Amino acid sequence: MTSSLFDVQAIRAQFPILSREVNGKPLAYFDSAASAHKPQSVIDTQSRYLAETHSNIHRGVHALAQEATEAYEASREKVRAHIGAESTREILFVGGTTDGINLVAQTWGRTNLGSGDCIVLTRMEHHSNIVPWQMLALEMGFDIHVVELNEDGTLDAEMFDAHLARKPKLVAFTHVSNALGTVNDAKYWTERSHAAGATVLVDGAQSVPHLQVDVKDLDVDFYMFSGHKTYGPTGIGVLYGKEALLDAMPPYRGGGEMIGSVSFENGTTYNELPYKFEAGTPHISGGITLGSAIDWMNAVGVAAITAHEHELTQHAHAQLGDIEGLRFYGTAPCKAGVVSFLVDGIHPYDLGTLLDQLGIAVRTGHHCTEPLMDKLGIPGTVRASFGAYNTLDEIDRLAEGVARASSMLR
């Protein structure tokens, strides 16, 4: 079905890095969940900006400052439209997903969470949606309740509801698991969490690269993602927050840009949204280039990317599933872009090392989800994650590689 919609070879041709060789073999890149590669149009946007437009923004009177500001703000508008936010006042440029979560923890969290309160997280969270809350909990004295998982890597709904009955102030969960690939029903759980009186934060690091996300439809209060996983640059990401919440939150970091006026005598006032949260010179080239990455995804079509990656995931399960002793972690009915597995008696690190010799890039280890790996009683998994540019042939290569490496290691 996807082949007619989707010319993967034409897509691949846009990614210069994919023509590289690794260890004398053509690169098969299965680590897009860690970071995705960049198409030529994105690379060109970045270099064109640096070569032709660069200037500081929001402050100069001159033409370059004007152009740079317009490009940066145009990019904010692209992000807004892409995730379906109401207004660009709700779109904050941040360093990435991690940075966005820390911002919410240190501003909204610090003013809304205290001793006697509780929040709800899930077993499948990335460390970046655990540690900021643990750090804050140590200071503010609230409790953290964890929703455990079913065998297939879906959320335990009964337990989720039981935790909601404790009236948590915040429910924070990932939209898509980076370790298991599970797609959580963000809309459903947001609605139930709201009904329980909670504010809802959803980590979109692994969803925006793969799925069409509409924050208004999901009705989430906070949502964040990273540019580098969405075919864009590192060091830039987006925090969406509902305007009323952002308005009520104290600023995060102080400095230039985020102020209304500064005075020793009369005190300092803060800028309006979204600038209140963007202290200092921002990552201008990153913001502008992220807009170009979003353009690229829309030109290809997010629905087409979703469908193509679904086919890749299915194919990977089918091909790898034939290998003796191979066990999948994460077999939820609804998955996006990630296949995690182990082969009996073989350390994931060994498997990853031999696959690398064959030019196949996978990730091994705990994938920044140690609480999940501990619960599963494993040191980690081998993870193959997909992007728009992966092919069915590459997955065949992966399966052959895993079979060959496994027989060497056994």
Add this chain to the structure above:
Amino acid sequence: MYLYFMASVIDQRQEHIEDEFAKMGDWMEKYEYIISLGKELDALDPADKVDDNLIKGCQSRVWLNAKQGINGEVIFTADSDAIITKGLAALMIRVLSNAPASDIASAKLFFLDRIGLNTHLSPTRSNGLQSMVKQMKLYGLVFMAKG
């Protein structure tokens, strides 16, 4: 008159490994060899497979133990839950075990560069190997001090 430069036993072993690796083809073959070393490595005494003997800085777990033989030489034993790591440990043991403590402490491990291992290993593995080497040399120093 002949002048002998007595290479230390550690250097001789390194050269020997260098010769072995020179005969191998691609890195898949070299890994195959490293894996076989891992499989052949003598099992670690269960009593030594304790957290105190874990080496920090490895993605896989590595246990390293050292004791002194009757002539004062240092004897290393090791294990790992990853077989390639265990093979690398076996390689290091071949080079450094059963040697005088002072030789271990001052050993220059040139073979790692010459067989291309230093450049070939992934950064995490390379860090792990460096931690292993550091720990072995540390044992050398400790046993030197004991005399």
